[in-house]
C-alpha cells in the first residue's frame with residue numbers, strides 16, 4: 251500500500267489509514283455488462299488517507315455500495331440512473347462519501363483512467379450547488395477545451411432533472427461583450443477562466459467548490475501550474491472545497507497538490523497499479539520513420555474495427571500523416587492545438603459520434619477523453635518529457651503514456667495499445683516505460699500481418 255511520502259515524512263500525527271479493497275468474490279450481479287462489473291467489484295487496491303485523524307476508515311460511512319446511501323437529492327439520483335449507472339465504481343464507492351460529507355473537506359483522488367472520477371466530482375458539484383442562487387458556485391478546470399466540453403456534457407446529463415445552469419470558460423465561446431455569467435457551474439480552461447474572473451464577468455463571491463481534473467497536469471509548474479494558481483488566488487479563501495483528481499500524480503507535483511488542497515482526504519494508488527488491466531500493450535519494431543508510416547497504413551483495417559487514436563509528437567506530423575492517408579483513400583481526421591476552436595469542436599464531435607474512426611492527434615487529447623468505442627491507441631511517437639515544457643529531456647513520459655493508453659479500456663472494457671519503435675533510442679525509451687509500469691509490452695512482427703491481426707483480435711476478445 252501506498253502512503254504519500256510527504257505526509258509520512260512529516261509524521262505530524264496525521265492518521266494514515268490504509269484499507270485494502272480486496273476482490274469480493276461472493277458479490278453476484280445480474281447486470282449484463284460483466285466487464286464493467288469487474289471494475290465495480292474491484293480491480294485494484296486503494297489506500298485511503300483521511301484528513302480527520304479520529305475517523306475510522308473502516309466505518310461504513312466511508313464507503314457507499316449504492317447511490318441511495320449517499321443521501322443525494324432524488325433529482326440527482328434520477329440523473330445518475332438515467333445515465334445507466336447502477337452502482338458506484340470502486341473509486342466512487344470510496345470517494346463519494348468523503349466528497350459529500352459535511353463540512354466539506356478537500357480531496358486528492360487518484361485512480362486509473364476510465365474508472366469514474368469525472369462522475370464523482372460532477373456529482374459533488376451538482377449536490378453542493380444551491381439552485382435558487384443565480385451565481386457561480388462551482389468552478390471546474392481541465393487542460394483542454396475538448397475535456398472541458400466532455401465534463402460539461404456529464405454535468406448536463408447528470409443534472410438533467412435539476413434546474414442547474416451552466417456556462418463554459420473556454421476560448422471563443424462567449425460573446426466578447428458579455429458582462430456577467432450567472433450560471434452556477436462553470437467548466438473551462440485556466441487561461442479563459444482567469445480572464446473572465448479578472449474582468450469580473452465571473453463573480454466568484456459564492457464559489458464553494460473548485461475542481462481540477464487532470465490535477466497533476468493542471469498543477470505542473472512547467473505547464474498550467476501558474477495559471478491554475480492564479481485562478482485559485484482569486485477565489486474566496488474560506489469554505490472552499492478543493493477537489494483534485496487524476497490518474498497520475500508524479501512525485502514532483504504531490505507536495506504542491508497537498509499545499510494546494512490542504513488537509514485533504516486522499517485516495518491513492520501505486521504507480522504499478524496504474525495500468526488498466528484490460529489494455530494489452532504491444533510494440534512494433536519499425537525500420538525507420540518511413541516504415542512507421544507504412545505500418546500504420548497496413549494497420550488501417552484493424553484501426554477501424556472500433557475506433558482508434560494515433561498519438562504523434564508534433565502537430566505537423568499529425569497533419570502530414572492524415573493528409574497522406576487521406577490522399578491514399580483512407581478516412582482519417584487530425585486534431586491538435588493549432589486548429590481553431592470551432593474546427594476542433596467539429597472534429598472531436600464527429601469522432602465522438604463515430605463518423606470518423608481514426609483520429610490522429612498530439613498530447614492535446616492524451617488526457618480524459620472518454621469514448622467507449624476507442625479500442626486501439628497507437629503511439630506513433632512515444633511521449634517524451636521534453637514535450638512537457640522547457641525543462642524536459644529525452645526520457646519517456648510515463649504519466650502521459652498511461653493517460654494516452656487510457657483512452658481505450660474505459661470502464662472495464664478491453665483495449666489495445668501499440669507502440670512504434672524504430673531505433674535503439676526509441677526501443678530503450680519503451681523499455682523504460684515497460685520497467686516503470688511493471689507490465690509486459692509484447693512484440694508483434696511487422697511483416698506478418700496475419701499474426702498481427704490474430705494477436706490483436708484475440709486481445710480484444
Ligand SMILES: Nc1ncnc2c1ncn2[C@@H]1O[C@H](COP(=O)(O)OP(=O)(O)OP(=O)(O)O)[C@@H](O)[C@H]1O
Nearest residue numbers: 335337338339363364365366367368369618620661
Ligand atoms: N458507476 C458507474 N457505472 C457505470 N458507468 C460508469 C460509472 N461511473 C462512470 N461510468 C462511465 O465510465 C466511463 C469512464 O468514466 P470517467 O470518464 O469518469 O473516467 P475517469 O476516471 O475520469 O477517466 P480519466 O482518468 O481518463 O479522466 C464514462 O463513460 C462514465 O460514464
